Amino acid sequence: xxxxxxxxxxxxxxxxxxxxxxxxxxxxxxxxxxxxxxxxxxxxxxxxxxxxxxxxxxxxxxxxxxxxxxxxxxxxxxxxxxxxxxxxxxxxxxxxxxxxx
Numbered sequence: 001x002x003x004x005x006x007x008x009x010x011x012x013x014x015x016x017x018x019x020x021x022x023x024x025x026x027x028x029x030x031x032x033x034x035x036x037x038x039x040x041x042x043x044x045x046x047x048x049x050x051x052x053x054x055x056x057x058x059x060x061x062x063x064x065x066x067x068x069x070x071x072x073x074x075x076x077x078x079x080x081x082x083x084x085x086x087x088x089x090x091x092x093x094x095x096x097x098x099x100x101x
Contacts, residue, residue, distance in 0.1 A: 009044060011037075056085045 015033050019026075026032035038045040050065035055074045057064070075088060 005044075009041075056088055 014037055018033050018036050022032070022036065026036075049067045051068045051071050053072060053074050054065060054070040073088065073091060075092060
């Protein structure tokens, strides 16, 4: 994230305005607000490949993310807590064993 660009763009002001505009309609809060904002300002969105946001649905059935090794795993929708995807649970457990300086 480039905080300088975000401030220059007026991110907070724009998000507050969108929140007021869609009060009572949005479901996913921050995600909905950002989706609306960038649908209106696509030139300010830098898209990245799925290897930087690897999700469980990328490995169910057909491999959906094949542009390189996984860089960031997205553990969303209580996937680890509900133990829905054993490989992601194993990764989570292994990461908890890593000590950081």
